[in-house]
Amino acid sequence: MAIKQADEGVRAVSDRFYNALTQMANGDATPMMELWPHRDDVTTMHPIGGREVGWDEVRGPWQAVADMAEGGEVKPTDQHFRVFGDVAIELVTEDVSMSLGGESVEGMYRATNIYHRENGEWHIVHHHTDIDMEFIDILQRLGDDE
Template identity: 55%
Template structure:
């Protein structure tokens, strides 16, 4: 994930587990936190709509994810929006917003409890 994200302080995310992160350190920490408690994950996107305006672009899509968290298999599907910015000739994610997923949020909260 670190390769596709901008590492600037203005990046943000709102994951399906809830909350909001602002800054590269916070966004990266949230991805690393979920990755550390899961295994075998895969995310695919369908129904993509992409719009480009200069050095900014956005994507609307449906994300489907599957992973194992604490020995429990989890599959989820939801709407997502990704915002991209061209930095040094490469498109980088600057914002990710996904529908809230109560089961996923509860699993993550129970592991952290």
């Protein structure tokens, strides 16, 4: 199968995903919730650890982080796309800064996103980033304060 560069649809859904991540880093998970297909085959592996399978699990960490986040930005850099029929893969570095419960979180994370084209439209179906122990420690401290 020939590998071709990503078409405009893949780049557009990636742009929407990173806009939604920035909104989440500012306390609003709504764009993220609207972006993902609400199906059993979506998956995530966040910098906070774990693996979520299915929409019921995937949505939880997005909402939990949004509930504590403010003043954030997530910028994709060094994006590399490949399309294989109805599946596209994005390798990217995420430049992240936000405040979680008043504690600063900053980092550069390697990430992989997988998109699927269904009925002519691209959708994100998987997001995976490097694990970050500092991020995990902050969330644990915030959880201990409750």
